[in-house]
Every structure is written in structure tokens, then in C-alpha cells.
Amino acid sequence: MKFINLLKKELRELINAQMIIGLVVSMSLLVLIGGIMGDAIEDAVSNSGDVYICDQDNTEFTKRVIENLNAMGYNVNEKSVTKEDSVEILEELNINSLIIIPKGFTEGILKNNAASELEYISRIKSTSAMASLRDGSTSAIESIKSIISNLLMQEGYGLSEADITVLENPVNLKEVTVVDKKSANVSASTIIGMASTQGMIVPIVIFILVMFTSQMIISTISTEKIDKTLETLLSAPVSRLSVLGAKMLAAAIVALINAVAYMIAFSSYMSGMLGSTLDTTAVIGEALTMSDILKELGLKLTAGGYILLGLQMFMTIMIALSVSLILGAMATDAKSAQTLVMPIMIFAMIPYMISLFMDVNSMSNIVKIFVWLIPFTHTFTAINNIMFGNWPVFWGGLAYQFVFFIVCMYFALKLFTSDKIFTISLNLGQKMKLKKVKKG
Amino acid sequence: MSTILEVKDLSKQYSKVLAADNVSFSIDEGEIFALIGPNGAGKTTTIRMISTLIKPTSGDAIVNGYSINDKPEKVRESITYLPDEAGAYKNMTGYNYLKFMANIFTNDKDKAETYVKRAVEMCGLGDRLNEKIASYSRGMIRKLLLSRAVMTYPKLAILDEPTSGLDVINALEIRKIIKDLANKGMSFLISSHNMLEIEFVSDRVGIISKGKLLVVGKTEELKQRYNVANLEEVFERVVLEHEVY
Numbered sequence: 252m253k254f255i256n257l258l259k260k261e262l263r264e265l266i267n268a269q270m271i272i273g274l275v276v277s278m279s280l281l282v283l284i285g286g287i288m289g290d291a292i293e294d295a296v297s298n299s300g301d302v303y304i305c306d307q308d309n310t311e312f313t314k315r316v317i318e319n320l321n322a323m324g325y326n327v328n329e330k331s332v333t334k335e336d337s338v339e340i341l342e343e344l345n346i347n348s349l350i351i352i353p354k355g356f357t358e359g360i361l362k363n364n365a366a367s368e369l370e371y372i373s374r375i376k377s378t379s380a381m382a383s384l385r386d387g388s389t390s391a392i393e394s395i396k397s398i399i400s401n402l403l404m405q406e407g408y409g410l411s412e413a414d415i416t417v418l419e420n421p422v423n424l425k426e427v428t429v430v431d432k433k434s435a436n437v438s439a440s441t442i443i444g445m446a447s448t449q450g451m452i453v454p455i456v457i458f459i460l461v462m463f464t465s466q467m468i469i470s471t472i473s474t475e476k477i478d479k480t481l482e483t484l485l486s487a488p489v490s491r492l493s494v495l496g497a498k499m500l501a502a503a504i505v506a507l508i509n510a511v512a513y514m515i516a517f518s519s520y521m522s523g524m525l526g527s528t529l530d531t532t533a534v535i536g537e538a539l540t541m542s543d544i545l546k547e548l549g550l551k552l553t554a555g556g557y558i559l560l561g562l563q564m565f566m567t568i569m570i571a572l573s574v575s576l577i578l579g580a581m582a583t584d585a586k587s588a589q590t591l592v593m594p595i596m597i598f599a600m601i602p603y604m605i606s607l608f609m610d611v612n613s614m615s616n617i618v619k620i621f622v623w624l625i626p627f628t629h630t631f632t633a634i635n636n637i638m639f640g641n642w643p644v645f646w647g648g649l650a651y652q653f654v655f656f657i658v659c660m661y662f663a664l665k666l667f668t669s670d671k672i673f674t675i676s677l678n679l680g681q682k683m684k685l686k687k688v689k690k691g
Numbered sequence: 692m693s694t695i696l697e698v699k700d701l702s703k704q705y706s707k708v709l710a711a712d713n714v715s716f717s718i719d720e721g722e723i724f725a726l727i728g729p730n731g732a733g734k735t736t737t738i739r740m741i742s743t744l745i746k747p748t749s750g751d752a753i754v755n756g757y758s759i760n761d762k763p764e765k766v767r768e769s770i771t772y773l774p775d776e777a778g779a780y781k782n783m784t785g786y787n788y789l790k791f792m793a794n795i796f797t798n799d800k801d802k803a804e805t806y807v808k809r810a811v812e813m814c815g816l817g818d819r820l821n822e823k824i825a826s827y828s829r830g831m832i833r834k835l836l837l838s839r840a841v842m843t844y845p846k847l848a849i850l851d852e853p854t855s856g857l858d859v860i861n862a863l864e865i866r867k868i869i870k871d872l873a874n875k876g877m878s879f880l881i882s883s884h885n886m887l888e889i890e891f892v893s894d895r896v897g898i899i900s901k902g903k904l905l906v907v908g909k910t911e912e913l914k915q916r917y918n919v920a921n922l923e924e925v926f927e928r929v930v931l932e933h934e935v936y
Contacts, residue, residue, distance in 0.1 A: 477778075478777065478778030478779070479774040479775075479776065479777040479778065480777065480778060480779060480780060482739075482742075482744055482772065482774045482777070483772065483773070483774065483777060483792075483836075484795070485744055486742040486743060486744055486767060486770065486771070486772035486849075487767060487771075487792070487795045487796060488764065488767040488768045488795070488796060489767075489795050490764070669746075670744075670745040670746060673739070673744060673745060674705065674745075
């Protein structure tokens with residue numbers, strides 16, 4: 252009986268309105284992100300059968316290869332090109348990938364008994380996990396290889412058994428990756444793999460910074476309020492603006508030190524990751540480091556890129572601080588101070604998770620606007636926007652963050668210069684209990 | 692004797708509660724005035740308005756010649772405020788806390804040093820002042836805060852429950868400090884639940900209930916007026932009388 256009594260008390264302490272709201276919000280959040288990601292995956296899968304091929308060889312053999320590809324369920328769109336430059340070819344056709352069967356392809360295989368070169372040009376627009384799911388070209392290339400092998404095995408084409416064995420791997424793939432207006436002879440998957448390492452670490456750093464700075468300011472404001480040191484300070488001959496300004500500036504300096512330290516560590520981590528020499532099959536002609544390739548494609552963060560990223564991070568920290576000032580003022584005790592960091596966590600989690608898996612810029616307009624309205628989104632997508640040259644989105648996001656910060660600061664100032672700083676509170680559990688008592 | 696504080700029809704309306712209702716009283720130089728009343732009577736709201744922490748809905752208070760509505764920054768130069776159950780910055784040492792607060796009250800280094808020296812003597816914490824406040828007992832924190840509140844020799848020291856939660860020895864010490872400073876000309880506005888303490892320490896009392904200041908007078912006068920033995924009984928009679936009528 253005594254144990255049941257104790258258990259009931261503990262459960263009453265733990266299961267309160269704050270806990271229930273937190274649970275509901277977290278569940279809704281996961282459902283929402285799941286829905287957004289599900290739609291994006293569905294969209295990607297529906298496009299995965301689309302293949303664009305330019306058959307410059309135009310022989311019976313290549314026609315049969317394409318027929319077989321169609322028969323395998325691919326939606327093959329044949330294209331012809333007039334340009335030579337990879338960037339111009341994709342721009343001319345307004346597509347993101349193209350398989351080119353060059354002139355002499357059939358001759359190489361059937362007459363010279365050697366592997367022929369197939370060219371694959373692809374454009375990457377982001378480094379998110381979904382970027383590699385955009386169309387069916389990658390699997391189509393593998394299918395072309397097996398179709399050719401099967402055709403040679405089944406029909407011979409006048410080749411001896413020994414030649415057919417040699418032609419088990421009949422295609423050499425020349426991959427060209429296009430990023431914005433630049434191209435490099437390297438596979439898109441290699442680029443996405445390396446660039447996403449760069450793109451994955453930054454959101455983690457931002458998430459840690461946002462949570463750290465928010466927790467810091469909520470804790471300092473709530474402690475001052477609970478310990479009544481704020482009352483002592485605000486009744487002293489010092490302006491409220493100075494009290495608020497000193498708090499903000501101190502937190503911003505600490506956050507900035509953290510941001511710079513993280514950026515230096517991150518930059519050294521990346522140079523270690525990208526310094527290794529690539530295998531010569533990845534880059535035709537010469538052995539380059541991944542760093543050189545990313546630089547060639549404009550995907551390596553330059554000093555200017557790091558400054559812009561730092562600027563974006565700083566603005567994010569300032570937003571987190573101003574929102575935390577308001578939230579911290581609502582704390583009535585240590586427990587509620589812990590709960591108050593939840594809204595920031597949720598609004599950091601949504602863009603963090605989405606940016607890890609998807610390219611926000613290529614989402615549907617409604618979802619995109621919803622995600623863009625969350626100020627932290629612009630920081631999580633900043634590195635992608637800098638790398639892929641999405642400057643209107645980058646600067647627009649930064650401008651929005653600035654406006655958001657000014658609005659939050661305005662409310663924080665209003666709060667600190669009014670009575671509200673002493674009367675405002677967020678204690679849902681207590682309010683509900685009070686209502687019950689009144690009804691009773 | 693000049694008037695240090697004059698409270699004129701001070702009212703504060705929160706969304707549904709009238710926390711202070713036309714409260715008026717005054718405090719002279721060197722006087723200890725105590726505001727007593729049950730929980731939620733409006734003591735802290737009145738004190739917070741005088742301390743310029745919250746704005747009155749109507750009415751005014753003149754502190755050392757300055758209006759809390761028009762010149763709150765000037766009022767803050769004349770007062771110090773010690774909130775009920777206040778804490779201090781736990782990561783600071785007691786000495787650094789006093790130094791920090793002294794530098795909030797003045798930009799003059801010499802003045803700040805004088806304030807700190809005065810507080811160090813008054814609080815009697817000795818070498819413990821070099822330890823972090825986190826290691827202090829409740830009584831030590833209260834003594835530190837009280838010495839902080841009076842170290843600048845303000846015209847008016849506003850103390851909300853100055854001895855709450857303290858043992859008899861600590862409470863007696865604090866009462867003695869208040870009395871001594873009042874004799875030197877400092878004025879005090881004190882709120883307390885402890886009627887015995889109020890009877891011992893204050894020159895005049897004001898009894899407040901449901902936001903209204905019901906009675907103001909000297910302790911002895913009030914005891915005679917209500918024909919009772921102590922302030923507790925005066926308080927009971929006044930509150931009951933106003934509930935009936």
C-alpha cells in the first residue's frame with residue numbers, strides 16, 4: 252500500500268501537461284517529417300525509371316540495346332545533342348543526366364574486341380541522401396552492361412568464345428559530373444559521398460551550437476528570475492537595456508568562440524578527409540586529390556565560404572539567444588526551465604533532419620515555405636546553398652533570419668522593460684490544477 | 692525631519708486581481724516603517740512598485756523627491772531593494788559579489804571600495820567571504836545580501852521579509868543592524884510576517900489586506916486603540932474588522 256502510494260506520487264510528478272505536450276509534439280514532428288520524406292521518396296522512385304540516352308553510334312546493335320532497356324521497364328527518352336561541353340549539353344536538353352553512346356561504340360566491341368567507352372553526364376544539385384535517388388540512369392548503366400553481355404553471349408555476333416569471355420565487361424564508363432556551370436571527370440556518387448561528409452558535419456555542429464546557446468541563456472535568465480537576483484539588479488541604478496545587452500553579448504561571445512573553434516576543427520577535419528589521392532579510375536588522365544576535384548567543381552568551401560557560413564551561424568546563434576531570452580523569462584522553477592528549451596529543439600530538429608536527407612530547395616512549394624519559415628532551416632541549408640551557388644536562397648534566408656532576430660529582440664526588449672518580466676510564466680500543469688480546484 | 696517616501700494612492704491591477712488599491716503612506720528620514728499583512732495582501736506588489744520594478748496602474752510614489760513614474764532612474768539611485776528569499780550568484784565568492792554590486796551602484800572606484808569595506812564589516816562573514824556563495828548557509832547569504840543592501844547608505848532601504856528563514860541569533864543580528872543604521876538616518880521600508888520582529892524593530896506599521904492599507908500607526912498607539920497586548924492581536928482585530936464591514 253505504501254509502495255502504491257509512493258508510485259502514484261512519482262507518476263503524478265512525471266506525467267504532467269508539459270510531458271504530455273512534449274510527447275504529442277515529438278510524435279507529430281516525426282509524423283510530419285516522415286510524411287515530407289515519404290512524398291520526396293515517392294517522387295524520386297516515380298522518376299527512377301526515366302533514362303535519357305543520346306545514341307551517337309546509331310547502329311543496329313545499339314538500337315537493340317535500347318530496345319532491351321525499354322523492355323526491362325525503363326522509360327528511355329532518346330535525345331540528340333549539338334553541343335560538346337557537358338554543362339551546355341545538360342542545359343540544352345534541360346535534363347539532369349544523360350548517357351551518351353559515342354560513335355564507334357559498336358565497332359569497338361564487335362570489331363576491335365575491346366571494351367568501349369560509354370559516357371555518363373550527371374548534374375548534382377545537393378549532397379543530401381536523396382540526391383542519389385533522382386533518376387534511373389545509374390541502374391540503367393548497369394543494365395546496359397548486362398544487356399550487351401547477354402546479347403554477345405546469346406547471339407555471338409561473329410565473335411569467338413574466347414573474345415566473348417574477354418567482353419564480359421564490355422563497357423568502360425566515363426563519368427562527368429556537372430555542378431552549376433562547372434564539370435569534372437569524376438563520378439557523381441564519389442562527389443556526393445565526399446561533399447555530403449562536409450554537408451553532414453556542419454548541421455551537427457549547428458545543432459549542438461543552437462542547443463548549447465539556448466540552454467545557456469534560458470538557464471541564466473531563469474536562474475536570475477528564480478533566485479531573484481534579477482529583481483536586485485533591475486532595482487539598482489543600471490538600465491534594463493544594459494542588463495539585457497550584457498547578457499546577450501556575453502552569450503554571443505561564448506557562442507562565437509564555440510562557432511570559431513568548431514569551424515577551425517571542422518576545416519582541419521575536412522582537409523584531412525579530402526587530402527587523399529584519388530584512384531586513377533575515378534579521375535581519368537591524372538591523379539588528383541578529392542580536394543582538387545571539389546575545388547574544380549566549386550564544392551570546396553573557400554575562405555569566403557567559411558566566412559559566409561560563420562555569418563549564417565552567428566545569425567542563428569543570435570536568433571536562438573533572443574528566443575531563449577523570452578523563453579527563459581517564462582520559467583518559474585528549474586523543471587520548467589528545462590522544458591522551455593523544447594520549442595527551440597523542435598524547430599532545430601525539423602530542418603536538421605530534413606536537410607540531412609533531402610534538398611529543401613527541390614521540395615514542393617507548400618512544404619518548402621513551411622520549412623523556410625523556420626529560421627534555423629537557412630543555416631542547415633547554408634552549406635549546400637554556398638557549395639551549389641544558390642545565392643538568392645542563401646541571401647534571402649540570411650535577410651529573413653535578420654528580420655526574425657529583430658522581431659524577437661523587439662519582443663524580448665518589450666518583455667524586459669515591462670512588468671511582464673516578473674509576471675510572465677509558463678506552468679501548464681499548475682494552471683490545469685488551478686482550474687480543477689476552482690471547478691471543485 | 693524630512694519625508695523620504697511619500698506613497699500617494701498607489702494601485703496595481705493585474706488582469707483579474709486588484710493587488711494594490713489606493714495605498715497611501717509616508718516614511719520620514721531615519722524611520723523604520725513596516726508593512727504587514729497576510730499572504731497575497733499586496734505587500735510585495737506595493738514594494739515592487741516603489742522599487743520601480745513594476746509600473747503602477749494609477750497613483751505615484753515620491754522617493755527622495757523623485758517620482759517613480761517620471762524619474763525611475765533617479766529613484767533607483769536613492770534606494771536599495773532586498774527581495775524575499777533572494778539568492779546571490781552562486782559561482783561568485785561573497786567578496787566578489789559585494790564588489791560586483793558596488794560597481795553597479797557607482798562608477799567611482801574609491802566609492803566602490805568604501806561600499807565593499809563597509810559591507811565586509813557589516814556582514815561579519817570574515818574569511819568565508821573568499822569562498823563561493825554556493826557553499827554558504829541560508830543565514831550567511833541573508834547577511835551578505837543585507838550588507839549589500841545597506842552598504843551604499845541609501846536614503847531608503849526596502850527589505851522584503853529580511854529575516855525570513857533565519858535562526859534567532861541571525862535574526863537578532865540583522866534587526867540590530869537595521870536599528871543602528873536607522874539611528875544614523877537611513878530609512879527602511881520592511882515587510883514581514885513576523886509580528887514580534889516588527890514590534891521590536893519598527894517605528895510605525897501599516898496593516899495591509901486584500902490590496903488595501905487598512906491602518907497606519909505606531910505600535911503602542913495601535914495596541915492602545917484596539918486595547919490589546921501585542922501587534923499580533925492588533926493585526927487580527929484589524930483584518931477581522933474589515934472583513935465584517
